Amino acid sequence: xxxxxxxxxxxxxxxxxxHALAGDPRAGESKAEACIxxxxxxGNSPAPAxxxxxxxxxxxxxxxxxxxxxxxxxxxxxxxxxxxxSDRDLRDLAAYYAAQDSGLYVxxxxx
Ligand code: HEC
Numbered sequence: 001x002x003x004x005x006x007x008x009x010x011x012x013x014x015x016x017x018x019h020a021l022a023g024d025p026r027a028g029e030s031k032a033e034a035c036i037x038x039x040x041x042x043g044n045s046p047a048p049a050x051x052x053x054x055x056x057x058x059x060x061x062x063x064x065x066x067x068x069x070x071x072x073x074x075x076x077x078x079x080x081x082x083x084x085x086s087d088r089d090l091r092d093l094a095a096y097y098a099a100q101d102s103g104l105y106v107x108x109x110x111x
Contacts (some may be wrong), residue, residue, distance in 0.1 A: 023058065028096025031089055034081065044103030055102025061094035 032041075039045050043054030053061060067073030069082045069090070082090065 023062070023091035023093070023095025025092070025095040025099045028092035028094070031085075031093055032096055035093070038077075039097075042100040042103075043097040044100070052103045053097045054100035055104070056098060058094045058098035061097055062090060065090040065094060 035043075038047075038050045039053055040050075043056075044052045064073060065078075065082055065085075066087070068075055068078040069085070071079070085093075
């Protein structure tokens with residue numbers, strides 16, 4: 001019985017911590033004010049200088065944001081944007097933009 005209890009608490013803990021890692025799109029929405037000028041409100045800026053980030057995979061967005069912060073993906077503009085943001089902020093922002101519609105599409109033949 002004791003081993004069952006231990007296994008159960010370990011599983012519950014694992015669930016709780018994986019949940020805590022996920023970003024919160026609602027919190028991300030208010031943090032995204034700093035991004036609108038370049039990426040647009042939904043992450044789909046029509047300006048070609050700014051990549052479309054709406055509807056991309058959350059894991060990809062988070063990976064990119066962490067890369068700008070660590071310097072793995074060097075870019076002076078984005079490095080400056082993320083330098084004062086916490087990892088929690090990055091996760092929330094990634095969750096928010098992943099939840100937006102994608103402005104990317106592949107036209108079907110004949111369209
Ligand atoms: C001053 C303009 C500007 C602002 C403000 C800005 N960005 Fe960016 N962002 C860029 C540019 C330019 C790039 C392309 C950089 C590169 O080539 O790696 C970029 C790239 C990105 C990428 C990578 C996209 C991809 O397809 O790989 C993400 C994710 C991103 N920005 C998120 C954000 C978030 C979240 C914010 C707000 C906290 C933000 N950006 C604010 C200009 C901006």
